[in-house]
Amino acid sequence: MDSPARNGEPRYVHDRRTRFVSMILFLGFLIYMFTNHNGDVFLARHQYQEALQSLNYQLSNYTLWLNGTASNFTLPETDPSLPPLMETFHVKGSLLDPRIESYYRNITGFVHGDAQFTNISLPSLALNETLPWRHLAQDVMTGANTTNMTEKLGSWGWNTTTKVALSVVEKKPAESAVTKELTSSIALVHGRIELTDPSEEDNLRLEFEGVHFVSNGSIYGFAEPPGRHIDIRLLPSLVPEGFINQTAQVIEPELQARIDKLKKLIDDGVLDTDSSNDDAPRTACPFIFYAQIQPTQVPEHLMRDLEDELQNPTGITTVSAPKLWLKGLLLSKECGVLYEITNTEGLRSRTFFRKVTTYAGTTAIAYLIMLILFSRQADQSSTPSGISRVSCYAFEIQPLMDLISFAGHITFAILSEGRSSFSLIAPAFLALVVSIYEAQFAILVHSIQRPEDYVRPPFIPAAVAAFFSPAPAGQTQNNRPASFLAFFVNHVRTDTQTKIWLMSFICWAVIVRVILSPTLSKIFLVLTYSTIWMAQIWRSASRGRSSGLSKEYILGTTACRLYLALYFLGCPKNVLEVETRSWIWPLAVFVVLQATVVILQDTFGPTFFLSQKYANAKIHDYHPYIPLPDSESPEKSLGDCAICMDSIIIAATPPKRPKYLDGRHSESDSTEESASGSVFSFIRRGVGANKARKNYSLAPCSHLFHTECLERWLAIKNICPQCRRPLPPL
DSSP, rough: OOOSSSSSOOOOHHHHHHHHHHHHHHHHHHHHHHHHHTHHHHHEEEHHHHHHHHHHHHHHHHHHHTTTTTOOOOOOOOOTTTHHHHHTTTOOOOOOOOOBBBBOOOOOEEEEEEEEEEEOOOOHHHHHTOOOTTTHHHHHHTTTTTHHHHHHHHTOOSOOEEEEEEEEEEOOOOOOOOOTTTTTTTTEEEEEEEEEETTTTTEEEHHHHHHHHTTEEEEEEEEEESSSOOOOGGGGSSGGGGHHHHHHHHHHHHHHHHHHHHHHHHHTOOOOOGGGSSSSSSOOOOEEEEEEEOBBBBHHHHHHHHHHHHSSSSOOOOOOOOOOEEEEEEEETTTTEEEEEEEEEEHHHHHHHHHHHHHHHHHHHHHHHHHHHHHHHHHHOEEEEHHHHSSSSOOOHHHHHHHHHHHHHHHHHHOOOOHHHHHHHHHHHHHHHHHHHHHHHHHHHHHHHHHGOOHHHHHHHHHHHHSOOOOOOOOSSSOOOHHHHHHHHHHHHHOHHHHHHHHHHHHHHHHHHHHHHHHHHHHHHHHHHTTTTTEEEEEEEEHHHOOOOHHHHHHHHHHHHHHHHHHHHHOTTTTOHHHHHTTHHHHHHHHHHHHHHHHHHHHHHHTTTTOOTTOOOOOOOSSSOOOOOOOOSSSSEEEEEEETTOEEEEEOOOOOOSBBBOOOOOOOHHHHHHHHHHHHHHHHHHHHHHHHHHHHHOOOSSSSSHHHHHHHHHHOOOOOOTTOOOOOOO
């Protein structure tokens, strides 16, 4: 039983205890939902063990085959129809003069370019008579099974795909007695190939495994959709006849290295429980990938110095890095698909990581500037009168933008997997700090401005209330305890902090999921940036009060936020290789225009841009015309101030006293003044009347105060000290 009320105060002991327990249960439920994996760890361990068993089986059979012993592995024969087609597309390398030219020996990095699609199925080739290499493609497709070709093609738009991106990691073969001499002439490569459909803004990812011959710059490999295993033991069947033995020798130590790595992951318990690849694949087409690195006009010894400096920087001066580009061919015989890869441009990983570090540094500086400017502005607008001028929605949009930035930078840091990932933590941390401070300020603004828009809650029928909070057996509807759902809904509706934090959490959780869609991400960007200052402009114009935001905060915040948007959508060389968008420039101009309007509202008035018809903001006049007190009274007082309880004394008026405080006179007084011609006396009386009016302030609730007393009060609270009703700015 709760303790009885004391001095007529309400009892809150049970309510506070219920609130505490309910919030603990709610937070526990959220933590459970976000951390529970439903047995994914056990499933991942089982899958890892199956993969380990499969690799051991492959290695044992492959070792027997290398030694000439009977085994279950057989290397397919090389297709003789493929080399002539490759020569047509110039994807077969040759040796260079090392004194004049050289190839990049390590292409670990990123390559993007154009992809030109050709349907090489036999029916399509029969109709395409203008194709110069049609007979070569027909030789390749001879014997292909066209029965299930449509089913293998899947739902991907092959003919609308025009862009391709390669993410390649090059690895020297594990050293052994056999491969020691091959480490300088051959390397294994693996990574991803992404085909892009610009019309749908969608990507098709292919896993890639191949081999790179350093001497002639040729790359041969397999590309498969996710979920389809690539058997690297078949790589020797793709290479020219003179390189089959070398390729076969580097496969065995690579298989052993993968087995050792998988064993270590299982023993350490480092298991990937991500189920993002569980979706149905868009295609089942297997591809063969051929590529030829184009030579550079740099001697081989200078190229070695350049690559050594890129891998292990020492500060020495080297030649400028030449362009890394290649020509490629992506071919699927089972599906009749051929892509010619042209107009490529590559970026080495080390160069990319330096670029990421530079981006992280500049972005961290931008967020640090925003943090400093916001701290100054928050101190300046910390009073209720200052907070009543700003728009709550302007400070609710910005923390949402910063939360998305925090999630994006953390994801970017995880995917970069290098020393540059540590640099990305700085802008992510600062974005999180800025969003927290902005959210706290938004809560403060909302709590102070909430009385302005108070609306009586709607009537809820008893049947609806009973549905959400049914009475337990044996209890009546009137004395039943509130259910958790009813308590939670009421708590969210009435508590400002819970409402804003819950809305921020839901928005963050939802947008982080949908932001992966390019279309939705563009909509989110346009909506947030186009309304960043619109709410502030509207509040200032409708209330007839300036924003109270400093120019340095408005200009600095606008510039820093536009820097992030313009970098990714206006810079063609951004770190994520995001294509530029022409609409980002009009959007930037619109944001700058909004910031300019907010600044001009402080200079020319909140409604300077509106016509006279719409510029009449409802502003309360704290100094209306009040009739003078009794002229016979010795003390001209309007009454007592509700704050200091002292009399509100009107200063003595000059001769020819007016009837009202606005300086209006009787006809006789006006006639006498006109006759005397004392213009100075008229001005003096007007000034005195204006001072008298400024001496008092009449609130909308008809309570009268000293102007000085009310100003000090509004610096603490924006409610009437007598009736507790909200007061407009003074």
